[in-house]
Amino acid sequence: MAADLEEKTDRYGELLAEALEAASVAPPEGTPMAEAAAECYEMASSYLEDGRHFREEDDLVNALASFSYGHAWLDAGARVGLFDVPTEGHLFTV
Numbered sequence: 001m002a003a004d005l006e007e008k009t010d011r012y013g014e015l016l017a018e019a020l021e022a023a024s025v026a027p028p029e030g031t032p033m034a035e036a037a038a039e040c041y042e043m044a045s046s047y048l049e050d051g052r053h054f055r056e057e058d059d060l061v062n063a064l065a066s067f068s069y070g071h072a073w074l075d076a077g078a079r080v081g082l083f084d085v086p087t088e089g090h091l092f093t094v
Contacts, residue, residue: 012067037082
């Protein structure tokens with residue numbers, strides 16, 4: 001069981017890092033929507049860093065939760081048009 005949690009935690013951390021690299025702000029700079037996108041991106045990035053901290057501490061449950069929450073911020077932003085993201089592949093549900 002612990003090995004499954006460890007593998008899943010590591011996989012989700014890599015997935016979030018890859019998704020952050022693939023996402024770019026879609027709305028024009030200086031608009032309220034661009035500001036919202038920047039805030040969502042910052043939240044996702046912060047959750048990645050939190051998850052990495054928890055992972056280093058062997059707190060797998062909180063690491064997995066952080067990676068999952070971070071990806072949810074990105075995925076939701078992509079759904080509402082805040083981010084340009086790849087439409088093919090495994091990173092986003094668009």
